[in-house]
Amino acid sequence: GAGVSQTPSNKVTEKGKYVELRCDPISGHTALYWYRQSLGQGPEFLIYFQGTGAADDSGLPNDRFFAVRPEGSVSTLKIQRTERGDSAVYLCASSYGLASDTQYFGPGTRLTVL
Amino acid sequence: GDSVTQMEGPVTLSEEAFLTINCTYTATGYPSLFWYVQYPGEGLQLLLKATKADDKGSNKGFEATYRKETTSFHLEKGSVQVSDSAVYFCALSDYGNKLVFGAGTILRVKS
Numbered sequence: 001g002a003g004v005s006q007t008p009s010n011k012v013t014e015k016g017k018y019v020e021l022r023c024d025p026i027s028g029h030t031a032l033y034w035y036r037q038s039l040g041q042g043p044e045f046l047i048y049f050q051g052t053g054a055a056d057d058s059g060l061p062n063d064r065f066f067a068v069r070p071e072g073s074v075s076t077l078k079i080q081r082t083e084r085g086d087s088a089v090y091l092c093a094s095s096y097g098l099a100s101d102t103q104y105f106g107p108g109t110r111l112t113v114l
Numbered sequence: 115g116d117s118v119t120q121m122e123g124p125v126t127l128s129e130e131a132f133l134t135i136n137c138t139y140t141a142t143g144y145p146s147l148f149w150y151v152q153y154p155g156e157g158l159q160l161l162l163k164a165t166k167a168d169d170k171g172s173n174k175g176f177e178a179t180y181r182k183e184t185t186s187f188h189l190e191k192g193s194v195q196v197s198d199s200a201v202y203f204c205a206l207s208d209y210g211n212k213l214v215f216g217a218g219t220i221l222r223v224k225s
Contacts, residue, residue: 004157031211042118042203042215043158056212091158095211103213105150105158 002026004106006092012112013082021077021109025094032075033103034067035091043091049075050097082113116141120204120216127194127223135189135219137178137204145208147171147180147187150215152201161189161202194223 005024013019025032031050035043045059049069057067064082069075079086089110093103121136139145149161149171162171167182176191187204204216 033212035213040217042205042217043213045212045214048212059212093158093213097211101211102160102163103211104160107157 004092004094004104006090006106006109008109009107010110010112012114014114015082015084017082017113019079019082019111021079021090021111023075023077023092023094023106025073025075025092026104029094029096029104030072031095031097031101031103032069033093033095034075034077035093037089037091037108039088046077046090079111082111084113087111087113116145116206116208116214118204118206118214118216120202120219122217122219124220124222127221129196129223129225130193131223133189133191133194133198133221135202135204135221137187137189137216139185139187139204139206141185141206141208143208144182145206147178148205148207148213149176149178149187149189150203150205152203152218154200158203194221196223196225199223 007022034046037043048056052072064080067077089108091108092106095101095103117140146165148163151161162173164171164180170179201218203218205213
């Protein structure tokens, strides 16, 4: 079936604006993860959903970042009052949710804050 | 907290050379260990994994053995190809599924 999809693939915004990034996981995957990858670095964990609830949001850098998954499928990562330091590739992954399950990654959304 | 350290790149090899990319980890529990690969223009994909000590993960000619005594998970391949050129990430998952990644190692294979 289809893999993890993310939209948009690229987003350019101005400092202070609000952005939403969308993730469509693989059908049947109950676990969904958001990561952020800065240039030359490995992905850093942001938040993990099991079903509709956030099971671990310890990676969200501050209260400008928020994510939802209202129906247990599609997820939206929301960033308020964007800053230039938020520029990065935002990756979404999904899995069946069991420990050590393979996480399947989407292509990412490249966010640029001017 | 948990962390992963991998050798800095770029690593440049000739075709058919032997590859080793070193990876060591720090974790409070008994993590699962992974190697992910990112080919140019593509997303991250799992290359191999090992879930307990002494397990060997293997795929596409790549191998890595989970060494608890040295907290290592080094990636090896006996004969690299140009098509192996990519960025390789070592990662661990401990207590709760989230992945902790190393900084990545760029591999360039010349023909």
